[in-house]
């Protein structure tokens with residue numbers, strides 16, 4: 001038996017659309033398929049404006065530019081996240097103020113944000129871990145009271161909702177990833193969602209290397225030039241064509257992933273009750289988009305042993321983030337505040353294989369292996 005942790009799903013139309021993109025004769029960015037992807041998101045989720053990027057990392061960097069981060073500005077980021085969530089702002093000279101996770105979920109603890117705010121605070125970055133929403137009403141209320149921007153790291157959160165509102169569409173900006181480990185993928189890819197009218201024009205300029213070329217292509221100006229800072233954030237049409245083939249299948253992909261998630265949950269519920277591990281908790285205010293299935297062991301030692309035991313059985317389960325406040329790059333810049341929940345997820349969380357082609361038989365095999373593992377010993 002060999003069950004990988006992830007296996008990217010291919011819908012079948014990717015190569016046809018890439019071929020079509022090539023024969024359309026415009027292979028650089030912002031062509032036919034890029035527009036199709038933008039329209040898909042703007043129609044399905046009523047996002048105000050979408051711009052495809054080459055990664056979620058790029059979308060976060062664009063958001064940092066649009067927030068006009070200056071050296072010394074402070075940005076509140078959960079410690080339990082991917083490096084890009086913080087790095088995008090560090091590149092602009094920001095000081096990262098790390099926040100702890102919730103006791104019942106790895107997402108940022110909204111009740112601990114307000115105490116971190118100073119006169120230099122400019123942005124809060126909630127990360128919707130596992131596609132499960134942060135408590136956005138509380139976060140938006142804090143942001144409004146202190147006049148802060150909210151950049152949602154929705155890298156894992158496609159097609160997931162907070163109280164009926166699509167994630168990525170609530171804060172000032174939303175950032176998505178289409179990396180091959182995400183639900184909808186194109187190898188490497190991402191998207192910035194702009195939800196605030198004030199930033200629509202500048203976002204397009206930063207996206208197009210600091211030029212007003214997008215306006216020029218729409219015939220709104222008769223020449224284009226260098227008008228602001230920017231960089232090369234557009235993916236090529238080859239990437240957008242691949243992505244569009246995936247987007248057309250979003251409903252079947254989501255249906256399948258949620259079914260796998262539910263299947264895991266049903267099988268592991270009774271085992272969790274008699275063992276010393278915990279299953280994910282999903283609050284009423286959020287949907288679950290089937291991005292990830294994880295368990296929480298009661299110690300780092302048990303977690304390592306479980307991963308080793310599953311590997312012996314041909315199952316590739318993996319741990320996840322290491323607290324960023326303890327990272328080699330940031331530990332000496334962190335103010336020493338303890339973030340025990342983030343550390344607990346760093347030490348105790350195990351992710352199980354979850355991908356479109358994971359079969360019912362695979363899930364039974366994995367849950368049986370977990371059942372035969374000695375959690376106490």
Ligand SMILES: *Cc1c(COP(=O)(O)O)cnc(C)c1O
Nearest residue numbers: 055056057082084155177179190
């Ligand atoms: C995957 C991921 C990213 C980075 O996405 P890329 O598209 O690989 O740049 C950022 N944040 C979170 C929470 C992620 O899961």
